[in-house]
Amino acid sequence: MPDTLPDPSAGGDGEPRAGGAAASGPSETPGPAGPSEPAGPSEAALASAAQEPGAFSASGSSSERAAPSGASEPPGPSDRPDASGGPPGGEGGRDRAGIELINVTKRFPGQRTPAVDDVSLTIPGGEIVVLLGPSGSGKTTTMRLINRLIEPTSGRIIVAGREAMGLDPNELRRHIGYVIQNAGLFPHMTVGTNVGLVPQMLGWDKKRIAERVDELLRLVDLPPEQFRDRYPRELSGGQQQRVGVARALGADPPAMLMDEPFGALDPITRERLQDELLQLQEELGKTIVFVTHDVDEALKLGDRIAILDKGSRIVQYATPQEILLNPADEYVEQFLGGAQAMKLLKFSRVADVPLQQVPQARPEDDAAAVRERIGTADDSFAIVLDGRSRPVRWITAADLEGVTGPIGERGEPAATPIRARNTLQQALEALIQIEHEWVPVVGPRGVYRGTVTLATLQNAIKEMKEQAKARRRQDRTAAP
Amino acid sequence: MSAPPREPSAAAPEGAAATPDGSDLTTRSAVAARGSLHAPTARSWRALLEPVLIVAIGAGWMVYVRNTHLDSIAARVLTLDYVTRKTWEHVELTVVATLIVLVIAIPLGVLLSRSFARPATPFVLAVANIGQSAPAIGVVVLLAVIFGIGFWTAIVALVAYGVLPALRNTMVGLQQVDPTLTDAGRGIGMSATRVLTRVELPLATPVILAGIRTTLVLMVGTASIASFISGGGLGDLVTTGVSTQRTPVLLTGCILIALLALLVDWVGGMAARYLAPKGL
Numbered sequence: 201m202p203d204t205l206p207d208p209s210a211g212g213d214g215e216p217r218a219g220g221a222a223a224s225g226p227s228e229t230p231g232p233a234g235p236s237e238p239a240g241p242s243e244a245a246l247a248s249a250a251q252e253p254g255a256f257s258a259s260g261s262s263s264e265r266a267a268p269s270g271a272s273e274p275p276g277p278s279d280r281p282d283a284s285g286g287p288p289g290g291e292g293g294r295d296r297a298g299i300e301l302i303n304v305t306k307r308f309p310g311q312r313t314p315a316v317d318d319v320s321l322t323i324p325g326g327e328i329v330v331l332l333g334p335s336g337s338g339k340t341t342t343m344r345l346i347n348r349l350i351e352p353t354s355g356r357i358i359v360a361g362r363e364a365m366g367l368d369p370n371e372l373r374r375h376i377g378y379v380i381q382n383a384g385l386f387p388h389m390t391v392g393t394n395v396g397l398v399p400q401m402l403g404w405d406k407k408r409i410a411e412r413v414d415e416l417l418r419l420v421d422l423p424p425e426q427f428r429d430r431y432p433r434e435l436s437g438g439q440q441q442r443v444g445v446a447r448a449l450g451a452d453p454p455a456m457l458m459d460e461p462f463g464a465l466d467p468i469t470r471e472r473l474q475d476e477l478l479q480l481q482e483e484l485g486k487t488i489v490f491v492t493h494d495v496d497e498a499l500k501l502g503d504r505i506a507i508l509d510k511g512s513r514i515v516q517y518a519t520p521q522e523i524l525l526n527p528a529d530e531y532v533e534q535f536l537g538g539a540q541a542m543k544l545l546k547f548s549r550v551a552d553v554p555l556q557q558v559p560q561a562r563p564e565d566d567a568a569a570v571r572e573r574i575g576t577a578d579d580s581f582a583i584v585l586d587g588r589s590r591p592v593r594w595i596t597a598a599d600l601e602g603v604t605g606p607i608g609e610r611g612e613p614a615a616t617p618i619r620a621r622n623t624l625q626q627a628l629e630a631l632i633q634i635e636h637e638w639v640p641v642v643g644p645r646g647v648y649r650g651t652v653t654l655a656t657l658q659n660a661i662k663e664m665k666e667q668a669k670a671r672r673r674q675d676r677t678a679a680p
Numbered sequence: 681m682s683a684p685p686r687e688p689s690a691a692a693p694e695g696a697a698a699t700p701d702g703s704d705l706t707t708r709s710a711v712a713a714r715g716s717l718h719a720p721t722a723r724s725w726r727a728l729l730e731p732v733l734i735v736a737i738g739a740g741w742m743v744y745v746r747n748t749h750l751d752s753i754a755a756r757v758l759t760l761d762y763v764t765r766k767t768w769e770h771v772e773l774t775v776v777a778t779l780i781v782l783v784i785a786i787p788l789g790v791l792l793s794r795s796f797a798r799p800a801t802p803f804v805l806a807v808a809n810i811g812q813s814a815p816a817i818g819v820v821v822l823l824a825v826i827f828g829i830g831f832w833t834a835i836v837a838l839v840a841y842g843v844l845p846a847l848r849n850t851m852v853g854l855q856q857v858d859p860t861l862t863d864a865g866r867g868i869g870m871s872a873t874r875v876l877t878r879v880e881l882p883l884a885t886p887v888i889l890a891g892i893r894t895t896l897v898l899m900v901g902t903a904s905i906a907s908f909i910s911g912g913g914l915g916d917l918v919t920t921g922v923s924t925q926r927t928p929v930l931l932t933g934c935i936l937i938a939l940l941a942l943l944v945d946w947v948g949g950m951a952a953r954y955l956a957p958k959g960l
Contacts, residue, residue, distance in 0.1 A: 347867065349863070349866060349867055370869045370870065370871050371869065372869070373866070373867060373868060373869035374868065374869030375869075377868075378864070378867035378868050380860060380863065380864055380867065381860075382860065384860050384861055384863065384864030384867075385864075386861060386864075386865075386878075386879055386883075387861075387883070387959050387960055388882045388883060388957035388958065388959045388960055389959065390959070397868060397870075398868055398869060401868075401869060401870065401874075431958065431959030432959065433959060433960075447868065448868070450868070457867075
């Protein structure tokens with residue numbers, strides 16, 4: 201079910217409406233969604249509230265398939281998000297999930313300087329934007345302005361194409377995931393109840409909530425049979441935070457706010473949860489605002505990083521790579537704390553590097569045709585993809601010598617692919633360890649993207665260095 | 681909310697969580713409520729030992745006192761019928777007064793814990809303090825002068841005396857709820873009312889229940905003075921015993937009041953154990 205922000209008129213008093221009550225009201229005829237399922241009338245209403253139903257299906261929900269028609273067919277118990285068909289989202293849908301702050305100021309009563317001073321920030325849909333700054337820089341305040349836990353003194357906030365100030369704050373918050381430090385789980389509720397809170401408030405029926413809870417728990421790698429009925433106190437810190445993330449994803453919101461979610465965890469657990477968040481993000485493509493004061497965490501997670509100074513002044517807003525190669529000023533440089541070259545390797549992603557393309561083949565392809573595609577040289581080769589475009593084998597011209605009909609199971613298995621989300625450091629490690637020279641790179645759901653070799657990485661680093669040099673030269677000529 | 685499995689084996693180590701300090705009234709049942717995450721069932725027969733013992737002692741005393749050589753005055757008072765009636769009156773006084781205390785103190789405590797009502801807190805607490813610090817016996821007599829004697833005047837005095845602990849515990853219970861949890865509640869889209877009913881009140885329940893338990897015990901003891909203004913109760917046995925100088929009568933009154941207090945405390949303890957939310 202694509203989740204969109206509610207129409208202000210459907211927001212009501214912020215209290216959940218039970219059952220049919222939600223369907224009555226301005227959006228009684230839920231347009232394309234169809235009123236057929238009594239399960240989630242409020243959802244149907246919400247779906248119809250979006251002018252383009254399914255606009256979020258790309259970015260918002262890969263875990264619940266059947267985007268606009270979801271109301272007529274309750275989501276099945278099938279759990280694995282990668283089981284959903286549907287190609288990864290188009291860019292058009294993503295922009296609609298973005299968040300925009302326009303000249304936002306927050307002045308707390310009795311304080312001379314504003315906590316947030318005239319901040320404008322555009323957070324593109326489907327990206328992780330990290331607000332990075334020392335304590336007191338107003339990063340948490342800025343984040344809390346987005347779901348109106350703090351009301352701005354002035355300025356506009358647009359969430360997924362809607363004016364946040366025009367919405368009922370409770371309704372708004374139910375459609376923006378919220379994750380805080382230490383997870384903030386309610387200790388007197390079971391894990392299942394905690395995760396099902398938002399769907400419950402949205403008036404889903406019991407069966408649908410239970411299915412959603414199980415689905416979410418599996419998504420964060422906690423077997424539901426084992427964890428559903430346990431209490432938060434019985435879980436480790438890392439497990440609790442996973443439940444926190446699952447709870448935030450409850451109603452499949454287009455956006456999530458995360459306030460130092462991993463700050464209180466031990467380094468090993470933190471690292472693991474960061475990796476898992478990236479993997480999850482690869483599947484879900486949420487718009488995430490992530491607050492941290494940890495530079496490494498910001499560089500690792502952020503698609504973009506906003507470095508904040510006092511009063512939430514944005515000193516630099518750029519990709520991690522750009523910040524490392526070209527820090528805006530001394531403050532940023534100081535904040536990064538040196539060793540930028542190594543950090544570049546550690547935090548640049550494989551996706552940022554131009555990948556090499558090799559000929560592709562399918563098991564059912566005719567051998568002769570493939571041979572033609574890859575050329576006749578003995579060392580030329582193609583990558584064989586399976587039905588879901590996942591790389592499985594390498595096949596060389598030698599393998600195809602004298603073969604007719606489909607290529608089938610020939611060739612040798614491909615090395616464990618590198619994920620596009622992985623860092624260059626991880627890729628380098630993989631390339632050094634693996635006996636193959638070529639390693640396939642996969643994107644979301646294991647879909648083949650291209651291949652890398654050591655040379656690819658070398659070129660990429662050289663390229664980055666040159667770009668930075670050029671930019672610096674440009675700055676120098678422009679400055680005086 | 682799905683029912684959690686009731687298995688005592690899954691209990692977390694006792695007292696692992698920090699006990700909320702703040703009110704001396706809170707600790708006792710807070711610890712009891714933390715005994716296990718899931719409702720205890722296996723050892724519950726042991727919990728029944730206490731009331732059985734209390735009733736047995738009461739019955740034993742009655743049998744003993746009836747078989748001693750009583751003179752006619754004492755014998756007339758210590759009939760089973762009369763003692764049962766007085767005990768029942770005492771229970772009535774206690775229960776009615778406690779219920780009224782709760783009806784006043786819990787909503788008031790909730791109201792005073794809201795941010796908008798914070799300025800009013802010291803004033804309300806001052807009034808409640810006066811109610812408790814004024815000697816109960818003086819209040820009872822004073823009220824009798826104003827309202828006349830009888831059951832309901834006694835109730836008014838008892839309520840004035842008992843509001844403070846219940847009010848205090850309600851407020852403390854709500855204040856000690858982790859603010860990050862209320863923030864989390866607001867952050868996922870709960871309305872203020874929903875945060876109160878689904879998060880704050882359940883989490884405050886152990887402390888509130890401790891307050892109710894304290895109130896009940898307090899009421900049992902204080903209800904004895906209802907006798908001075910013809911309010912009935914076991915206090916009648918005590919006053920009769922004193923005024924007629926019949927020690928068996930006096931002792932019967934005292935022992936039954938004490939046993940009743942223990943019994944009520946046990947009931948309160950059970951309530952704290954079973955009504956407190958699991959998982960804390």
